[in-house]
Amino acid sequence: MFFLQDQTAFTFSGVLVLGTLGMLFMAVMLVSIVVFHQRKVIRFNKKIQKMEEERQQMLLRASIQFQEEERQRIAADLHDDAGPLLATARLYLNENLIHQEPATQLQSIFSAKQIIDDSIQLIRNISHSLMPPTLKNFGLEAAVKDLFEKINGSGVINASARFHDNRQRLNDEQELLVFRIVQELVTNIIKHSSAGFIHLTQNAQGNIVYFRIHHDGRGILQRDFDKMEHNSAGLGLKNIQSRIRVLKGKIFFEIDNTHTYYKVTIEVPREPIK
């Protein structure tokens, strides 16, 4: 009887030791899995964060570079065009001091006036390129149509724009950003795609405003755009991306099913007018 009791106790002790060790092992394993998994997740998150920071850095650099280029262009316009014009006007006016004959004086004053008029026109052009007056005074629809008419008028490319639902306009800041994006896209199409036509369509659905540009030249697709975003090249596209981010919108580069036209679609959520 005592032997049987001892035997049972021995079996129970074995179960106890094995059970305890098993439970301990499972607990340690579970904790290890949690720790390693969490470390892995943190490493992954850090990597993503780093990539995002690098991308932001690249966009910021592109934005600064774009600003610098814009400044250089304005400086060049002023230096190369306005500078010589004003210097010539000064020469004509100087001539008045030397030649006292009224006929010569009148002639030089007239020439100086002509040159000053040209300078005014030039400065106006520079100012318009910085902030289109049509956009400021009449809004995005008028500005885009004006831009497309000018392109059309140049005879290089067939350009047209149609706004379907612009009853509820975007706010001024959004309109300016959209205009810049359209300008950049159109410039790129003219420069690189050898397209025969560009057509812009605007429409709205709910709180989202859509702009779609069609063209029949060589275009890019979404994957090319995404790739360029991570490259140091493609300054204009980076600027488009930065502006889209500010707008909290989306941009899609696609090709139609017949592979005849490329299309760029911009989605902009309406913000309240300030």
Next chain:
Amino acid sequence: MFFLLFKRKSKQKPLRVILFYVLYCIVNEGVSFYLQSLRSQTFITLLNLFTIVEYTFFCYFIYLILPKGSIKKTVPFLWIGFILFAFIDYFFFSITHEFDSIASGIEAIIVLILCMAYLFSQVKGNNSLVVYSTFNFWAVIAFFIYFSGTFFLYLMTDKMRVSVSFQKMYFVINISFNILKNLLLCVAMAMKLNGVVKEQKKVIPDLGDDLFIYQKN
């Protein structure tokens, strides 16, 4: 105890709960030892009471540290359910009023599930801080390891208490896991200490307020 005394100033609730839990464990051990030496039957009641109080401390602690969600909401119900069960078991089913193996076993299962729920929430959550650098994690690990290790022991105590070899084993396993639990709680306290030191470094340095007084004049 050194860590506990050192950290007594801290206002964080989970830390306080653990502090009182450890203090209760110490007092309970002392009283149990004294009653055992007197061979008093109150010792068993104290042991049963310990299960309930320990479970209460754990539930409150886990309730404080669990992120908002359905599991957190179930903790109070689990607490009430277990307390009711423990009392019913003690007064109606446990006729001999010996060691409460069933209540201890259920307590261990609930604690292990809640610990796993906490660990799972840490894995799931988007936390940039490594989980093992926090006080909560080490405190949960202390409970997790302790209850995993003593689960079979407490479950078999009621049936095997007369066996001499089991009594020896009970002593060894119980003491070992108690020590391990306290060591892990010490590690938890150390984590908290580091956190406080880091927080103190962030305090804005003295800016020399006399400069502003001079300007006012």
